[in-house]
Amino acid sequence: MKKVAKETKERITGRYYAIGEKEMLNKLANDCGVQLQVRNIDSYSQIGLEGWWDLEKGLHQKLHVMNPIRGNFTVELLKEYGISRSHKIVEIGCGGGILSEYIARQGFNVTGIDISEGAIEVAKQHALLDNIEIEYQTGSVYQLSFPNNSFDVVVSSDFLEHIEDLDKAISEMSRILKSGGIFVFDTIARNEEAVKHYMSLETIGVIPAGTHDPLLFVNPEELETIASKYDQPFQGVYF
Secondary structure (H helix, E strand, O other): OOOEEOOOOOOOEOOOEEOOHHHHHHHHHHHOOOOOOOOOOOOOOOOHHHHHHOOOOOOOHHHHHHHHHHHHHHHHHHHHOOOOOOOEEEEEOOOOOHHHHHHHHOOOEEEEEEOOHHHHHHHHHHHHHOOOOOEEEEOEOOEOOOOOOOEEEEEEEOOHHHOOEHHHHHHHHHHOEEEEEEEEEEEOOOOHHHHHHHHHHHHOOOOOOOOOOHHHOOOHHHHHHHHOOOOOOEEEEEO
16 A cells, blocks of 8 residues: 555545645646636536436436446345345435436335435436436435434445545445445546546536546545444445
C-alpha cells in the first residue's frame, strides 16, 4: 500500500492521499481543460423527465447504456445471497430511478432515496407512467430517516464518488442495514486512468462540466478500511 500523508485540516474525510497525489489529480484535470475549483453539484437536479429518461437525447443517455451492466451485477448478487421479494432493498442516491426501476422490474422490493427533490419527482413520475411499484423519498445519506436494521440490502450506484464525508455516509448506510445484510456498490476508482477518462468526458460535454471531483474518487483500500468497522459484507466494483 502507498505511504499516505494524513492532512490535519482535510476537508474530505474517509480519504487519504499519497504524497503529491492531490497535485497530480489537479494537473490531470487541468491537462483535460477542467478546473477542479468549479463544481456543479446541481447539474442533475432540474433536468426533468426527458433529461433523465429520454434514451436518445437525454442527459443520462450514457447511464442507460451502462445500466444493464450495473443492473445485472446487482441482480446476480441479490440472487447469490438469496434475496427475494420478501426482503427490503434501498438504493441511496437513486437519482431519477434508473437503477431502482431495473431492480424492481426483476421482482424485488425497492425503496429509492436521493437528496434532490427534482430527481425524486422524476423518479416518481416515471414509475407511475410505467406502472412500477417503488417507494421514493427525499433524504440525505448523512441522516437517513429509517430505524436501525431496516433493510436487507443497501445499494449505492455511481454515488460514493460524489460524497465528501465517506466515513459518515458508510456509517449511516450500515446503520440501516440489517446484521448479515449486504451493501452493493459501484463507484469510480481514484487513479490516473479514471481521472483522465471522466475529465475528458466533461471536456467534450458527454458529462456536464463540473459533475465530478477526482479528489472524491474512492480507492479500494479506503473503502475496505471503512467497511472493516462494520460487520457487513461489501460487494462492489470500481469503474
